[in-house]
Amino acid sequence: MHRLDRLFEKSSRSLAQRTSRRGFLGLLGQALTGSLLLPLLPIDRVHRTAAAATPQPAGAAAAGGATKPGHGAAIDDPHSCEYWKYCAIDGFLCSCCGGSSHSCPPGTAMSPITWIGTCHHPGDGRDYLVSYNDCCGKTSCGNCECNRNEREKPLYRLSRNNDVNWCMANSDSNYHCSVSVILGLAEQ
Amino acid sequence: MHRLDRLFEKSSRSLAQRTSRRGFLGLLGQALTGSLLLPLLPIDRVHRTAAAATPQPAGAAAAGGATKPGHGAAIDDPHSCEYWKYCAIDGFLCSCCGGSSHSCPPGTAMSPITWIGTCHHPGDGRDYLVSYNDCCGKTSCGNCECNRNEREKPLYRLSRNNDVNWCMANSDSNYHCSVSVILGLAEQ
């Protein structure tokens, strides 16, 4: 856990430079409530982007494995790129790699840092805050490549960016696949 | 050239264990006559396999890049897997990787050890002894994968085997692509 501590320190410091302390701690509190094993979130300004979601995945790319874009029940299928929670995922779906929509495949490790999306759940009409974590330490899974970018932002807004290797700070930092974890309801 | 010397020594020693000195030196002489920059050939028993060739590449596999199996003039096109000289090649054609049928791409290095084939040249009706060398030191080229196996033998007859990484003894030993070099007429 030493490494996690160090990361937390580093994230806190770098975040302090560019966001209000209140915003960061508010989110942290929210996430702590919801999840026992908490990803560390170098996030600012999440409150800005909790707008109403567009349900159709515009520009979604899907390739390989069990991903079947256009399938009727795809929006509720964690093996499909069109699954509702994947609205800002970019990479290989861990559900096609031995994990699930929110668990890493055996033998890999979660990235403690992450990017954040806000996805609309058509089942209950609500918007959820979703943490996209990379699973790290094995070579690329290669199955179910999925690229969706709702409210995704360029690299200068890192907490909303899905292009960077979020395994970067893991001790074993190769990228294997990506998961999505519901953090809670998005603030309206 | 120190490394070449050592390799030569090693090859000679291991060959001495399993083939007649005459056979090895005979081939060596033949090859020296034909080529200034000579690949070292850990070969035995080449005299056994100089049988008449079947011109059609049975079981040839081709994928990617400029390889066009079934093309009319393919048997004379060094960018095609069906090129006559490629009758026992297995890997990426260097002619699709920045080299030619008998030259390595820029920045790679020839393998001094090699496997040998005997290919029928339909242009003049003759059989030629061909040295297949790997080009080494860069990561897989990936273009024009070509797998042909006329008179190819399993691993225990290494000098006729195209499965092993012939870059194995290079200082930079990754496999990039394969060439074919005419050594001379096959003994009839």
Added chain:
Amino acid sequence: MRSYQSRAAWLALLACGCATAAEPLQPEQFTVETLPPRSPHWVYIVDDAFSNEIDARVRLFDGDSYRHLGQIDAGFSPGVTLSPDGTTAAVVTTYFARGGHGARTDVVEFTATATLELSAEIVLPPKHAQAPPSYFNLAYSSDGRFLYVAYITPAMSFGVLDPVNRKVLGEIDTAGCALVIASGGNRVSSLCDSGRLLTVTLDDQGLEASRALSDVFFDADRDPVFVQGVPTDTGYAFLSFLGQVHEVDFSGPQPVIHPPWSLLSPAEQGHWRPGGAQVAAIHRRLGRLYVPMHRGGEGSHKAGGTEIWVFDLGTHRRIARWPLKPLRFGPAIAVQVSQDAAPVLFAAAENAEVAVFDALTGRLRHVEKHLGETPWFFMNP
């Protein structure tokens, strides 16, 4: 699995037609998946990733759910084997200091099969045989005490390793004979160009105690055997390019070579051949041999099978013939069969499709698209 809970919740919502549910979805807990108890219908697929050859991997796939269960990194041109107790997967491979170039490091890496976590490694002399996967690139002694690594430099030899204490014990020259066919607690056989088997017997320290050559049982010029031997009850069966089956009993101090028999009727000879990367599979208890067969000639020995032929190992009679083209699958370049009473047959095609058949009836159950890039070898769990 929370995903199923949430699916149920959503379906319930749809049924009631509510726009907004009373209870929002709860935050999810992030976890790392654990493997269920192993199933005989799992298969380890060695994917050489040939177009990106430094990035080979072993994929664990479930022949019932058709799901990927996990992955083991395998570097460049790996050999893969399982420990006798099934708890450890060992991979011998090469890594370069700078990805696709730079100094070569050869290593055996050990992965716990229950967790797919790396547990240890042994660094080797840079000699491991960079050749296609088979059972004989890397092999354990039957008691798991020794691990043997095939070396080609191009001189041929093998390394003897102590997997428990993570040490290289030594290297034994095989005089031009290839690969490591492990038997018993201390024997390693290799295939020789002369058509013989060389068998080296080791002492307690893993050093050579004695060696012996078998009689000639094949002719490398006229009809060589594939090095891809297939496990039988007592040893391995070696198929030849022209379709002879050489069964070798490795259970005694020296290999006993049975008289060969042919896959082919006299009418079929010269027309049909076995071929591919993993050329046959055997269900040991049922005594059934599965062979992808194709019409071919000289040089077609790596061509995949357009049909799978099934033989009874007791009678040497063909009991089925399963054409693949009507199934829009194949040709099949690799096959494996599970060893349980309701066996499934796996077959891989050159386009990286993997088919799952009922191994008793030949019924096609499933085709998985893109199971890796170059799935060349299957291993049972």
Added chain:
Amino acid sequence: MRSYQSRAAWLALLACGCATAAEPLQPEQFTVETLPPRSPHWVYIVDDAFSNEIDARVRLFDGDSYRHLGQIDAGFSPGVTLSPDGTTAAVVTTYFARGGHGARTDVVEFTATATLELSAEIVLPPKHAQAPPSYFNLAYSSDGRFLYVAYITPAMSFGVLDPVNRKVLGEIDTAGCALVIASGGNRVSSLCDSGRLLTVTLDDQGLEASRALSDVFFDADRDPVFVQGVPTDTGYAFLSFLGQVHEVDFSGPQPVIHPPWSLLSPAEQGHWRPGGAQVAAIHRRLGRLYVPMHRGGEGSHKAGGTEIWVFDLGTHRRIARWPLKPLRFGPAIAVQVSQDAAPVLFAAAENAEVAVFDALTGRLRHVEKHLGETPWFFMNP
């Protein structure tokens, strides 16, 4: 090229109908190919090989002969740039000690562009930005004296390197601003979430002398700019998600930001967007801007263009619109244009096809299938 000689010989034989020629083919001499003098129609293609991400490479391709000329290894998630004199290609990347796992080593590797041989490397702190290729992951000062590497840990900073003496000179914090936009001999600008540019000016030792923030010129919430800037005569043009063009003059001591203009007519706004991985190309002398455009909405900013729109940079008027679907190509996720008087336009599709167009007329000259696996970025020689 001996192969052409032998082709001629064979054709002659066929013509005369001889079964056997008088003179057999002569033994060939083995060589390593050298590159011809560089052509403006060459292009360096950064292939991230995303499904085997540790095995990225830069492919050198000729837009006239449609041949691969060679390759540079590029490791994991590389940044690539050329030295100002064009003699050196620099690649910043990550290698793992054991292929796909193990300790991370970040390094800049230098390759001579004339021979494609590695010439040197500099080992870095393990901080390089593992992000998609752009002009701003790695960049030389205009005099070639400094080399800048973008760092993300996730804290943002950059490394200052001395490529001549192969040393890391230092690291400069960018307070959350991203990437390295090099200008002049000693300036590095970065893109900030606040919609500003941070510009750090270095002293002779490569240490920070001063820093300044520009005015706000974009709104990251409402209409962020792509980080894939496009070289202009005096700096870079940054396109926004909604199709605004922000031209920035980097030739003076501080960047001068021109008033933005729109790719879209009022009727097109809200319907068409730019998008992809390399979102535009500019022919600097002709003053032409090429942009792959698609119909999309929120979240479609990485979708490729179904048309390429061509603009006059002087008048800001669209002068052509080239639909790709009738050509059975695309959508286009990356574009580049050669800088000569008879320019070719390169475009890459998601399926790894690369099209070569006449950049003046839009005529499709060639489609190369499978030009690598994930060709995401083109660089002119």
